Amino acid sequence: SSGINAEWPLRPGNNRHAENTDKKRAVPEVEELYLDQLYEEVQEIEQLVQHKMQWRGAVQDLDYFDQQIRILERRNSLIEKLRRKQYELLSELKSTKDNLMSTDWKPDLTVDSTMNENSPGYLSALWKETSNLETRVNTCKSKILVETSFM
Numbered sequence: 001s002s003g004i005n006a007e008w009p010l011r012p013g014n015n016r017h018a019e020n021t022d023k024k025r026a027v028p029e030v031e032e033l034y035l036d037q038l039y040e041e042v043q044e045i046e047q048l049v050q051h052k053m054q055w056r057g058a059v060q061d062l063d064y065f066d067q068q069i070r071i072l073e074r075r076n077s078l079i080e081k082l083r084r085k086q087y088e089l090l091s092e093l094k095s096t097k098d099n100l101m102s103t104d105w106k107p108d109l110t111v112d113s114t115m116n117e118n119s120p121g122y123l124s125a126l127w128k129e130t131s132n133l134e135t136r137v138n139t140c141k142s143k144i145l146v147e148t149s150f151m
Contacts, residue, residue, distance in 0.1 A: 075123060082130045089133045096140040100147070107133065
């Protein structure tokens, strides 16, 4: 019976007081570790969200710049197209004036020499100037038709 009494406190469940104090000490330590881990995870998530927001802002900036580049490319394409058209019209005007045997053909092309290509009104002024030149060429062609028809 003395051997049983000696083993009795070592049996599981018989040392409840010691286990409870260990648990009471372990619970705050586990909670503290858990809270530290949770805090670190929350910080990582906040950093990821912040990083994502920065990237989103950068992507929006890139979209804006991409849009601006497309607008400038379109504008430059229109300018180049109008200049080509002016060159063709000038050649045509010279040949029609030569056919009319007229020496008073002075093109009034002043946009390129008086305006900066990057100014806001440049494209519309170039457009108007090209339109006026085209009207002048068509007028000369009509005059040639009239003169050659009644000769």
